[in-house]
Amino acid sequence: EADIYQTPRYLVIGTGKKITLECSQTMGHDKMYWYQQDPGMELHLIHYSYGVNSTEKGDLSSESTVSRIRTEHFPLTLESARPSHTSQYLCASSVGIGAALVGGHYGYTFGSGTRLTVV
Amino acid sequence: AQTVTQSQPEMSVQEAETVTLSCTYDTSESNYYLFWYKQPPSRQMILVIRQEAYKQQNATENRFSVNFQKAAKSFSLKISDSQLGDTAMYFCASNPKRGSQGNLIFGKGTKLSVKP
Numbered sequence: 448e449a450d451i452y453q454t455p456r457y458l459v460i461g462t463g464k465k466i467t468l469e470c471s472q473t474m475g476h477d478k479m480y481w482y483q484q485d486p487g488m489e490l491h492l493i494h495y496s497y498g499v500n501s502t503e504k505g506d507l508s509s510e511s512t513v514s515r516i517r518t519e520h521f522p523l524t525l526e527s528a529r530p531s532h533t534s535q536y537l538c539a540s541s542v543g544i545g546a547a548l549v550g551g552h553y554g555y556t557f558g559s560g561t562r563l564t565v566v
Numbered sequence: 567a568q569t570v571t572q573s574q575p576e577m578s579v580q581e582a583e584t585v586t587l588s589c590t591y592d593t594s595e596s597n598y599y600l601f602w603y604k605q606p607p608s609r610q611m612i613l614v615i616r617q618e619a620y621k622q623q624n625a626t627e628n629r630f631s632v633n634f635q636k637a638a639k640s641f642s643l644k645i646s647d648s649q650l651g652d653t654a655m656y657f658c659a660s661n662p663k664r665g666s667q668g669n670l671i672f673g674k675g676t677k678l679s680v681k682p
Contacts, residue, residue, distance in 0.1 A: 480669075487675075488675070489672065489673075490657065490675075492669070495669065539611075552599040552661045553616065554601045554603075554613050555613075557612070558610070559609070559610045
């Protein structure tokens with residue numbers, strides 16, 4: 448049973464629409480991440496968060512934005528979708544750096560992903 | 567920049583045989599963590615195996631084991647008795663730097679096909 452949930456699973460939307468991809472986790476993890484991944488290809492980190500009210504941009508420039516108002520929720524928003532945004536978006540979470548230094552790093556838990564198609 | 571390199575973009579293996587996926591990494595830390603993740607087609611990414619760098623003993627999880635060579639910065643994954651369900655993308659990852667706040671660095675992945 449998944450402890451991190453992404454909705455919707457699939458989304459087809461027209462160019463110019465505003466969309467929000469939802470990600471929620473029930474593990475109390477401090478850190479959360481968004482990755483962009485074309486099918487069968489490498490992962491690109493686009494956003495991450497260390498905790499509430501903390502957000503950072505990742506390695507890949509993205510026109511999306513994120514927010515972290517609650518520990519368990521890390522939504523990603525595209526203000527104006529374009530065909531170049533067509534991709535899979537993966538959300539992940541992990542314990543914070545303090546917990547990792549004490550208990551070790553146990554990696555990320557990933558959601559099932561949202562497959563976005565912009566037409 | 568810290569890197570993780572998977573030199574085999576694609577591999578195939580016959581069912582019931584053994585296959586080894588390669589991974590090398592770069593770090594200046596003395597202690598760190600290494601991971602292998604599995605991403606089946608259209609399914610969730612899951613953790614396969616984890617290795618703590620200060621532990622010399624290679625990690626093992628059922629049919630999955632690693633060959634961890636710290637001096638060579640090599641972390642290969644061996645899959646024994648391959649099954650059709652092992653068909654997936656496999657990503658190697660490291661937590662290479664204490665100051666990175668725990669962000670993992672992922673390799674580009676190896677696509678493994680298990681053939682009947």
